[in-house]
Amino acid sequence: MKLWSGTLSPFSAKVRIVLAEKGLAPEVAEIPWSRANLWGPKPAAFLAASPKGEVPVLEVSGLAIVDSTVINEYLEEAYPQVPLMPKDPAARAACRMWEDMADFLMAEYLTTLIREVFMKPDGEGRDEAAVAEALTAFNGFRNALEKRLSVHTYLSDGYSLADVAAWLCLTFSQSLGVTVGERPGIQAWYARISERPVVQAELVSVMAAAAAA
């Protein structure tokens, strides 16, 4: 098994956490990120495996699996010994919807914050309307999370793929100025997820890469 991954890619982080939670340690090939070049260079072997030129990609027995959600569902089916989804079909649908919501925010609005906040640290030329739209979207997500987490321990029935995606969405957006605010349900859940050794190791690695970027 081989993972094409980017340390600063939240979608790659989703897969790294799930692999580690399941006790899997594939060979990892890094696609670097820099302020000057963004993602790249991208080796020919990576571009052959990834039609969109995006990380993550998991190569398994000659098959290149793309998209973090598809990869994680493959891992869930191939390595069910450490389950990260509930069994009940309705609960599985709810789990997938949380993951999809987190993925949507990361794809649409984390990108905005990276472009407008991370890449323009002095604020010059910043598209404030785009930033405001992103902050509103993150606020709506945090409200939905708080509604669930003020009465439940996890987003699904037990720690799941949904918690991994939502935790990454909050972690990456917090590093770009989105705060959780007075939301005790999220705060307790965030601390609970962060305590997991696999998640803690991922956090250390991402923070070190972000500091160096």
Ligand SMILES: N[C@@H](CCC(=O)N[C@@H](CS)C(=O)NCC(=O)O)C(=O)O
């Ligand atoms: N839907 C995809 C999104 C993957 C994605 O957007 N990856 C970004 C990094 S976070 C990427 O590789 N971008 C390459 C580029 O923009 O050149 C997934 O869930 O894996």
